[in-house]
Amino acid sequence: MIVMENVYFTYPNGVEALRGIDLKIEDGEFIAIMGQNGAGKTTLVKHMNGLLKPTRGRVLVDGVETTKVSVAKLARKVGLVFQNPDHQLFSETVEDEIRFALKNFGFDEETIKKRVDWALNLLDLERYRNVSPFMLSGGERKRVALASVLAWDPSIIILDEPTIGQDYRQKERLRQFIMQLNQQGKTIIIVTHDVEFVAECSPKILLMREGKIIAEGEAREILTDEPLLYQASISMPEIAKIFKNLSAFGLPSKVIDVYEAANILYERLGDAR
Numbered sequence: 214m215i216v217m218e219n220v221y222f223t224y225p226n227g228v229e230a231l232r233g234i235d236l237k238i239e240d241g242e243f244i245a246i247m248g249q250n251g252a253g254k255t256t257l258v259k260h261m262n263g264l265l266k267p268t269r270g271r272v273l274v275d276g277v278e279t280t281k282v283s284v285a286k287l288a289r290k291v292g293l294v295f296q297n298p299d300h301q302l303f304s305e306t307v308e309d310e311i312r313f314a315l316k317n318f319g320f321d322e323e324t325i326k327k328r329v330d331w332a333l334n335l336l337d338l339e340r341y342r343n344v345s346p347f348m349l350s351g352g353e354r355k356r357v358a359l360a361s362v363l364a365w366d367p368s369i370i371i372l373d374e375p376t377i378g379q380d381y382r383q384k385e386r387l388r389q390f391i392m393q394l395n396q397q398g399k400t401i402i403i404v405t406h407d408v409e410f411v412a413e414c415s416p417k418i419l420l421m422r423e424g425k426i427i428a429e430g431e432a433r434e435i436l437t438d439e440p441l442l443y444q445a446s447i448s449m450p451e452i453a454k455i456f457k458n459l460s461a462f463g464l465p466s467k468v469i470d471v472y473e474a475a476n477i478l479y480e481r482l483g484d485a486r
Contacts, residue, residue: 215238215261215400216236216237216272216273217234217260217271217272217273218270218271219235219271220236220270220271221233221267221270222253222256222260222268229424230424231260232423234424235426236426238400238402239400240398240400241399242400242417243400243401243416244400244401244402244417244418244419245417246402246405246418246421247406247408247411247418247420247421247445248445248446249445252423252424253421253424253425254404255296255404257421258402258404259293261293262279262284262292263279263284263287263288263291274287274291274369275290289365289367290368291367291368292363292365292369292370294372294373296373296404298351298354298355302354304346306344306346307342307345308333308342310346310360310361311332311333311357311361312325312329314361314362314364314365315329320365328365332360332361332364333360335363336356336359338353338360341353341357350378351377352377352379355377355379368399369399370394370399371402371404372403374404374405375403376405376407391414403416406447408436408448408449408450409451412432412450412453412469412470413470413471415432415433415470416432417430418430418431418432418436420447422444422446428441433467433469434467436449436450437457437469450469450470452468455474464477
């Protein structure tokens with residue numbers, strides 16, 4: 214569980230990035246944090262693994278205050294994949310990148326080999342095993358960073374803009390994988406502007422604006438509330454826009470993902486026949 218109590222954070226240049234955040238994330242929840250650039254989303258999640266410490270207030274992970282434990286110890290429990298993978302990668306090969314944290318966390322060699330092989334296969338990186346991560350595309354480097362975190366099996370996984378640089382096939386694979394991890398009991402937190410991806414995942418959503426959480430709720434409710442989305446500078450998903458207009462013809466108005474939309478239309482077309 215992650216608990217934030219009246220958290221404020223001000224950067225050295227005087228920018229107040231978080232302003233009175235109160236938040237509780239239960240074990241096994243799936244959360245999407247959304248909002249305009251500069252809303253405080255990345256600052257917020259960096260407090261969850263101790264990379265940043267509150268200027269005021271406190272953050273607790275499983276009952277332990279982040280100011281009283283090392284980042285390395287928190288990282289064993291809270292894995293964070295940065296928005297820019299180049300801020301995370303440094304090893305000479307993809308395999309070495311994935312091995313690094315496992316070795317530092319004290320895994321034995323046999324387990325390290327199994328976890329590296331698992332992560333490479335999982336994220337379609339086996340062919341890059343002996344390649345420098347810096348020779349890969351942005352999307353591939355993003356998958357290497359994700360593999361390096363997943364390999365040590367943290368109970369809380371934070372993904373900052375995970376779909377950037379990924380094509381549709383990789384996004385769909387990522388979506389299915391995230392859903393599978395969540396079903397296994399992992400706490401998943403994503404920071405994203407990708408409303409279509411969020412709509413198809415349907416997590417709980419936190420909307421942020423100017424360092425504050427302005428709304429919290431289920432995806433179907435948040436992503437169909439146009440005035441609220443406008444406040445957070447977020448666009449409504451395309452499917453939601455379409456069904457908002459189709460509601461005049463008796464179709465549901467709060468439809469956000471393509472799978473549900475297809476089922477509704479198939480049923481309606483069947484009725485028409």
